Amino acid sequence: MNIRRITSARNEKVKRWRKLGTRKGRDEYGSLLIEGEHLLEEVVKAEWKIRAVLVADEQTKALKLLEGLEGIPIYSLQRSTFSQLVDTQSPQGIAAEVAIPSSQPYRSPERxxxxxxxxxxxxxxxxxxxxxxxxxxxxxxxxxxxxxxxxxxxxxxxxxxxxxxxxxxxxxxxxxxxxxxxxxxxxxxxxxxxxxxxxxxxxxxxxxxxxxxxxxxxxxxxxxxxxxxxxxxxxxxxxxxxxxxxxxxxxxxxxxxxxxxx
CATH class of the missing domain: 3.40.1280.10 (SPOUT methyltransferase, trefoil knot domain)
Structure with a gap:
């Protein structure tokens, strides 16, 4: 598992992920940022496209969730930087950038x-x-x-x-x-x-x-x-x-x- 380390809060990718906290940023990049093991498991089950996974430096347990998700870049961030990107009071230390799917044409079923x-x-x-x-x-x-x-x-x-x-x-x-x-x-x-x-x-x-x-x-x-x-x-x-x-x-x-x- 290849984990790329980001040490600066001014890194361009960090700036991108920070923007995903706003509607303007989500519309600009066509992505949202999810946080926590449960939501990551749910988005994998739903087969939404994961563009990147973010983990806090000391987070190792959550990496087991990523086994089998080959081809998805994984980035390790300092805990302080990671905490700036999510709005939960006690972050679990794992997040992901997920592509927002395009709306499908409506087809009216019988029921x-x-x-x-x-x-x-x-x-x-x-x-x-x-x-x-x-x-x-x-x-x-x-x-x-x-x-x-x-x-x-x-x-x-x-x-x-x-x-x-x-x-x-x-x-x-x-x-x-x-x-x-x-x-x-x-x-x-x-x-x-x-x-x-x-x-x-x-x-x-x-x-x-x-x-x-x-x-x-x-x-x-x-x-x-x-x-x-x-x-x-x-x-x-x-x-x-x-x-x-x-x-x-x-x-x-x-x-x-x-x-x-x-």
Whole structure:
């Protein structure tokens, strides 16, 4: 295993990896930086292209993960330099630059669950939604304008590997929703003032769930494009639920309905 040592924090590769902490840098290089053994294992399983592996000087245990990954350059950095590149408080000492895959054309299957995210801004919320969506069998997720970058380090950590298996597409939802409806999707939006509870409906196999921004909810112009608006009942004196919680409750109502027919 050939490990190349970098001793200067001003090295051009270090400067590149530091830029990957910003959306501008990720867009410029078409890469993201992941940190930790678990995410490295997940990205290998998902067969995403690894452009480089970074290890802290004293990290040796994690190198076992790299056995069999021939042709991938490995760089050893001083612990202080490595820590500057990641934003975790206790870095595990291993990271990787991973190529962001290009978006694939959407093909509507006969049975499908789709998520439409309208300006979800909190990285932790988006990461949790991606993880819950994968658990509930949702593969296709549309990211509307104003939604946080899915390759933000906090999103990547919160998704815990689900990001690498999700089919993400950034698009204007004003154009996406009519197209999905033409493909036979039933579009559902959520809101606390809707008149019907989410569990009082039977949802067709092709259902798209529209979730809104943490503060203002679903934009009125998008809400008008949906087929129905439902609410999750809240007997307690709470105005609204966290959007990731809303996603979990609704998606598992879809799971309950589908499994109940087996």
């Amino acid at each position: 499908a669950r789709v998520l439409l995210l309208d300006a979800i801004q909190d990285p932790g919320n988006l990461g949790a939604i991606l993880r819950t969506a994968e658990a509930a069998g949702v593969g296709d997720i549309w990211l509307g304008s104003g939604t946080v970058d899915p390759y933000n380090p906090k999103v990547v950590r919160a998704a815990m590997g689900s990001l690498f298996r999700s089919r993400l597409r950034r698009a204007d939802l004003k154009g996406v929703i009519p197209e999905l409806k033409r493909q036979g999707f039933f579009v559902v939006s959520t809101g606390p003032r809707a008149k019907q509870a989410h569990f009082h409906r039977e949802y067709p196999p092709k259902t798209a769930l529209l979730l809104g921004n943490e503060g203002r909810g679903v934009q009125p112009e998008l809400e008008k494009l949906s087929d129905i608006r439902v609410q999750i009942p809240m007997p307690g004196p709470v105005e609204s639920l966290n959007v990731s919680v809303t996603a979990g409750i609704f998606l598992y109502e879809l799971v309950r309905q589908e499994w109940g027919k087996v």
